[in-house]
Amino acid sequence: MRQISFAVALNEALKEEMRRDPVVFVAGEDIGKMGGLFKVTQGLLEEFGAGRVLDTPISEAAIAGLGVGGALVGTRPVIEFQFLDFITIAMDQIINHAAKLRYMTGGMVSVPLVIRAPVCGGIGLGAQHSQSLEAWFVHVPGIKVVMPATPRDAKGLLKSAIRDDNPVLFLEHRRLYAATGEVPSGDHMVPLGTAEVKREGSDVTVVATGRTVSLALAAADRLSEQAIKIEVIDLRTLKPFDMQTISNSVGKTNRVVVVNDGWRTCGYAAEIVASIQSECFYDLDFPVQRVCNKDAPMPAAAALERSLMVSEEQIVAACSAAMSS
Amino acid sequence: MCLIRAFEREIHVLNKDGLVSGTAHLYIGMEAIAVGACAAMADGDFLTSTHRGHGHCIARHLDPARMMAEILGRSDGYCRGKGGSMHITDRSKGVLGADGIVGGGIPIAVGAAYGLRLMNKSSVVFCFFGEGASNQGSFHEALNLAAIQRLSVVFICENNQWALSAPFVATTAGGSVAKRAAAYGIVGEEVDGNDIDAVFAAATRAAGRAREGLGPALIECQSYRWEGHSIFTRQEIRQQEEIDDWKRRDPIERCRRKLIETQMASAEDLALIETEVGAEIARAAEFAKSSPNPDESSALEDIYA
Structure with a gap:
């Protein structure tokens, strides 16, 4: 089977899901022309246009709100935080809104939102660009948390996360982006919740x-x-x-x-x-x-x-x- | 407007009887904003609301009975008792939800407008928030993003002059929310929020521009809440003179006078409305009080879709 990198596998998952479902869109800082700091969104702007690939201002609370609001009206946003550390600025939207809206409305609405972010240290960026905050989010009812270890699972889990009707925090270890491995082409899915x-x-x-x-x-x-x-x-x-x-x-x-x-x-x-x-x-x-x-x-x-x-x-x-x- | 006021007065009564589950933030005195702005909404438009949200819900024709049941924590409430006063939602009527976080709904309105545009809808999102929210980062982040993307959002600031205990003038630099629009290159307009026609006209202009693809606008509606911050509030920090002064500018009384002066309605017509409102609120209270408590097992439902 062909071998591709973790970053390319994620990119493939995004492209496939955006081709499959016209209401999937991506938003975040430097994700358009630049293709994201870690190149995960490369080529999306060219293929899907600025309407579905939004280069945002450096406004993490607004990025998260964009995701929550978009999800509430029936689209399936995939938002990116350039580093998980920056999610601290968006916590109100994620903890008080994304995680709770379904519950607070007695099941009336759902929030199909994927939040992607690189996680953990290992590349010398210091204390504000290296945190592994997964425990915070696992603690909060209403959010799912995913952390792939291989390119194969990166693709299959991201596709499942995008099709899930809940907020999913999708954590990508930044030292894995260049790791390569076998990844099936086409509609390869890995169900959430399975080890x-x-x-x-x-x-x-x-x-x-x-x-x-x-x-x-x-x-x-x-x-x-x-x-x-x-x-x-x-x-x-x-x-x-x-x-x-x-x-x-x-x-x-x-x-x-x-x-x-x-x-x-x-x-x-x-x-x-x-x-x-x-x-x-x-x-x-x-x-x-x-x-x-x-x-x-x-x-x-x-x-x-x-x-x-x-x-x-x-x-x-x-x-x-x-x-x- | 009459229905909103009667609804809120009934909540006061229900609270005195110990029936309200938690708190409620009453909209009395500000009715012209919700009714005037929502009258400019079209089918398919959406709104985001605030912790003081009963007015917006009633103006969007939500059922007062189910709203009241929600406030009493009953199973027939809009959110099956899980939301309470601060989270009443009816997506089918475009109400994306009241919101317990000051400024929390503003970025969500922008996201909703972005999603609607992606789906080729011409809908406009009406985003209500208080003057206190205009000092939150989320307000500035959201206005900037909406402006740069030319999204169809009408930002409606309900300036009722006071946060819980802090006056607008002591907390808000520049003395105007509407003027903050200039920083984002969008239309900013200040209106008398107790004049329903003025609110309606401003909201209609803003929504019209948005539907033409001209982007968002910010309307600051000057008004006042007659009651304390919430039904929990025991200590009134505001001067009675100031409260009385604003009560003399009652938006309902002003509307009533204007309707009669312009012969658009007779005193009898208006009395009939009051009678109907009374009957509807009585029916709503009866429905809410007789609605059963939610089953305990439902506390662990609706966490995930």
Whole structure:
């Protein structure tokens, strides 16, 4: 099968959905002529015109409102925040409006809105361009949160997100944009809410999100040299997450490491750990381990940045600890 | 206008009886704005409203009975009791919703106008907000985007002179909301918000320009709320003299006088309207009070589509 990059896979999903459905439109900063800072919207302006590919002012609250209002009258907006950090300026529209309008109207309206944003550090941009805020949004009823780890899932999940009738926060790890992989051409869909077992193993389950899936697979390779068999689960959708796949795996391995490259305290991993404790307690042979970014703003210097972010070594260490008794 | 006033007075009564679920922000004194502006709306037009939104809903012919049921937290309310006073919505009548966040509806109106244009609709979106919202970032972001995209939005600022306890003059630099339109290169107009004909004329002009593709406009309607900020408000910070002065400019009384002077209606005609309004509000209150509470199981419904 052909190999394309994560960014090209996203671009393909947008083009296919815009061709399929004339009410899908994209809006955001520098997404038109420039094709987006990370090139995800390249070529859309040329193919679909300025009416459906809107280069917005630097007005995040207005961009979000554009999405909510557009969704309310029957279009399917896909809005982009250049960095997830900038969503903080638009929080009223997303938390108080997008997430709640369906509920507050007793189910009268729906908000089919996709919010795309690059997430996490790793390219030296410092504390205001590197945050992984997925836990904030997972916390709020009414929003779905998606985080693909591969080009194949990037395409399939984005297409599903666009066809979903709810607000979906679609998080793209910026270190994955250049990653390549096999991606089916044409109408390849990946349903929201389903995890994937990326590697089967019988000793330790590693539940990972986004970029950390590849770190977990590399850690599994290394541990296999010590005859430790790691099962790696890519959650793919952070909310609603696929507890069944986790439970099935924990029932087999009895040991779990949860990996997420957001902050540790009240982070996304904490929710997964808590769910495993309550639903799989009698299957567990060892306390559930957590590997997360350290609780500090992201520094700019590469050496400092590395020291705070989830690494393959930390996953290896956590799995070894889980096997220690 | 009479129906709005009678509706709000009934909410006061229902609140005294302990029947209102939560709070409500009454529109008494400002009726000419909603009725005048909404009279300029065409089928297929939309509006976004505010926390003080009952007037806009009634002006768009929502059913007062279902509105009242919503305010009482009953299952026959527009939002099945989940929205309350601040979130009454009826998409089928173009009411995209009242809104509990000051300035929250302004970017949504712009998004609605963008979506409607994308679908080749000639609809206009009427965006109501208070003078307090004009100091929110969302107001400026939305006006800029609407202006640069020439979107069909009529921004209607209801300047009732007071935020909860803060007077307009003490919080708003420049002393005018309408003049802020100039910064975005759009038409800005100030009208007497207690003069229904003036509001209607300004809204009609603005909507007409929008339908011709000439973009948005901002209308600042000068008015006053007679009641406290909400039905929770116990302490009245405003001077009684000021309240009385504005009550002498009652928009309903002015309209009534004009109709009689111009012989467009007789005193008997107007009395008949009052009688009909009384009967409709009595029916609405009866309906709302007899509507059952929502079933507890519905609290976990409607979170996702």
